[in-house]
Amino acid sequence: xxxxxxxxxxxxxxxxxxxxxxxxxxxxxxxxxxxxxxxxxxxxxxxxxxxxxxxxxxxxxxxxxxxxxxxxxxxxxxxxxxxxxxxxxxxxxxxxxxxxxxxxxxxxxxxxxxxxxxxxxxxxxxxxxxxxxxxxxxxxxxxxxxxxxxxxxxxxxxxxxxxxxxxxxxxxxxxxxxxxxxxxxxxxxxxxxxxxxxxxxxxxxxxxxxxxxxxxxxxxxxxxxxxxxxxxxxxxxxxxxxxxxxxxxxxxxxxxxxxxxxxxxxxxxxxxxxxxxxxxxxxxxxxxxxxxxxxxxxxxxxxxxxxxxxxxxxxxxxxxxxxxxxxxxxxxxxxxxxxxxxxxxxxxxxxxxxxxxxxxxxxxxxxxxxxxxxxxxxxxxxxxxxxxxxxxxxxxxxxxxxxxxxxxxxxxxxxxxxxxxxxxxxxxxxxxxxxxxxx
Ligand SMILES: Cc1cc2nc3c(=O)[nH]c(=O)nc-3n(C[C@H](O)[C@H](O)[C@H](O)COP(=O)(O)O)c2cc1C
Ligand code: SF4
Numbered sequence: 001x002x003x004x005x006x007x008x009x010x011x012x013x014x015x016x017x018x019x020x021x022x023x024x025x026x027x028x029x030x031x032x033x034x035x036x037x038x039x040x041x042x043x044x045x046x047x048x049x050x051x052x053x054x055x056x057x058x059x060x061x062x063x064x065x066x067x068x069x070x071x072x073x074x075x076x077x078x079x080x081x082x083x084x085x086x087x088x089x090x091x092x093x094x095x096x097x098x099x100x101x102x103x104x105x106x107x108x109x110x111x112x113x114x115x116x117x118x119x120x121x122x123x124x125x126x127x128x129x130x131x132x133x134x135x136x137x138x139x140x141x142x143x144x145x146x147x148x149x150x151x152x153x154x155x156x157x158x159x160x161x162x163x164x165x166x167x168x169x170x171x172x173x174x175x176x177x178x179x180x181x182x183x184x185x186x187x188x189x190x191x192x193x194x195x196x197x198x199x200x201x202x203x204x205x206x207x208x209x210x211x212x213x214x215x216x217x218x219x220x221x222x223x224x225x226x227x228x229x230x231x232x233x234x235x236x237x238x239x240x241x242x243x244x245x246x247x248x249x250x251x252x253x254x255x256x257x258x259x260x261x262x263x264x265x266x267x268x269x270x271x272x273x274x275x276x277x278x279x280x281x282x283x284x285x286x287x288x289x290x291x292x293x294x295x296x297x298x299x300x301x302x303x304x305x306x307x308x309x310x311x312x313x314x315x316x317x318x319x320x321x322x323x324x325x326x327x328x329x330x331x332x333x334x335x336x337x338x339x340x341x342x343x344x345x346x347x348x349x350x351x352x353x354x355x356x357x358x359x360x361x362x363x364x365x366x367x368x369x370x371x372x373x374x375x376x377x378x379x380x381x382x383x384x385x386x387x388x389x390x391x392x393x394x395x396x397x398x399x400x401x402x403x404x405x406x407x408x409x410x411x412x413x414x415x416x417x418x419x420x421x422x423x424x425x426x427x428x429x430x431x432x433x434x435x436x437x438x439x
C-alpha cells in the first residue's frame with residue numbers, strides 16, 4: 001500500500017555507547033525556521049500528508065504502520081498509540097459520529113520542557129503528524145491544547161496553522177479530499193495548571209467545564225469530548241508520526257528496545273553541566289542520559305535522580321537502570337522523560353517543601369484525600385524546614401500518604417503519594433532528628 005519515502009534527511013542512527021544523540025524527532029531542530037512553512041517543505045515537509053490527500057497513502061495503511069511501529073505514548077503512561085487509534089476508530093464507527101483528535105501540549109510537570117521546545121522549534125512536524133492522525137481516524141476537528149503560559153509556543157503554532165491552511169489545506173484540496181483533511185484546526189490556550197495535562201481534565205476544560213478529572217471508564221478514546229470518541233496524544237507522540245512513515249517500520253524499530261521502540265526526548269535538569277533536552281533511544285540508562293548532559297557540575301555528588309517524573313528516587317548505585325515503558329526489574333519508567341539530578345549539597349528540606357507546595361497548589365480539590373492530605377503534608381514539610389516537627393508528624397505523615405495512595409480520585413494524588421513514600425523511605429532519620437523534643 002505504501003512505499004516509505006526516501007528521506008532526504010539523514011536520519012542519524014548511532015549506537016548508544018558513543019553517547020551521541022539519536023535524532024529522529026528533533027532532527028530538524030535548528031535546521032528549519034519555525035516561522036516559515038517553506039523552510040519545513042524544503043526538508044520534504046508535508047510530502048507524506050500530500051500523499052495521503054491524493055489517496056496514495058491510505059488511512060488503513062497509516063494505522064497499520066503506526067501499530068506495527070510499536071509507538072507508545074510519550075505523555076507518561078506509554079500506552080500503545082496504534083491501539084488507542086484503533087479503539088477510537090471503532091468507537092466512532094459504532095456511534096456514527098466523527099472522532100476528535102487532540103494534541104496535548106500542556107506540559108506542566110516540573111522539570112519537563114521537551115514538548116514546548118518541539119512546538120517552538122518545529123511546529124509543522126507536529127502539525128503534519130496531527131493532520132495524518134486526523135486523516136487516519138476520520139476526525140473532522142483537531143485541537144492543539146497548549147499550556148497557557150507558553151506564549152511563544154502559542155504564537156508559533158497559530159502561525160504554523162495559518163500557513164498550513166493557506167498552502168496545504170487550500171479550499172480546493174479540502175473539497176476534493178474532504179474525507180481526509182479536518183475542517184477545523186484550533187489552538188486552545190490551556191489554563192496552565194498541572195492537572196490540565198491529564199486527558200479527561202483537558203477534555204473538561206475544552207468543553208467549558210471545571211478543570212477536574214472525569215471518572216473512567218468510559219475512556220476518552222471510547223467517549224470523550226462532546227460524547228465523541230477522542231484521541232488525546234502527547235506532542236512528542238504526534239511528532240513521531242512523520243518520521244515513522246518516512247523511515248518505515250523496520251528502520252524505525254532499529255532504535256529503542258523490542259517493547260519500547262524508538263527514541264525519547266529527555267528534559268535533563270538539576271546538578272548537570274548542560275541542562276537541556278536530549279533525544280536518545282529508549283533503553284538508554286539513566287547514567288548515559290546524565291553523561292550526555294555533560295555529567296555533574298564540578299565538585300558535585302549525586303544524592304538521587306528522579307527519572308520519568310514519578311516513582312523511585314534512584315541512588316548513585318541504581319543509575320544503570322534502563323529507561324523504557326516496559327518497566328522490568330532493571331528498568332525505570334521513561335514517563336514524560338524528565339531527569340532531575342539532585343546533588344548532596346542541596347538541602348533536602350527545601351526539596352521536600354518544594355514538592356509539597358507543588359502538590360498542595362495543583363490539587364484540584366475534587367476529592368478529600370488529595371485536597372486535605374496534600375495541605376496537611378505541606379504543613380509537615382514547613383515544620384520540617386523550620387526544625388519544629390511535632391511528635392505525631394511521623395505517624396500522621398505515613399497515614400496520610402497511605403490514604404492518598406489508596407483513595408485518590410486521580411493519578412495526581414497517587415503521584416504525590418509516590419514522592420512522599422520515597423521521602424519516608426530515604427529520610428526517616430532526618431524526620432526523627434528534627435522532631436521537637438517532648439516537654
Ligand atoms: C496529573 C497528570 C498530568 C499529566 N500531564 C500531561 C501533560 O502535560 N502532557 C501529556 O501529554 N500528558 C499528560 N498526562 C497524561 C495524559 O493524561 C494522557 O495519558 C496523554 O496525554 C496521552 O498521550 P499519549 O498516549 O501520546 O502518551 C498527565 C497525566 C496526569 C495524571
Ligand atoms: S486526586 Fe487531587 S487532583 Fe485528582 S481529583 Fe482528587 S483532588 Fe483533584
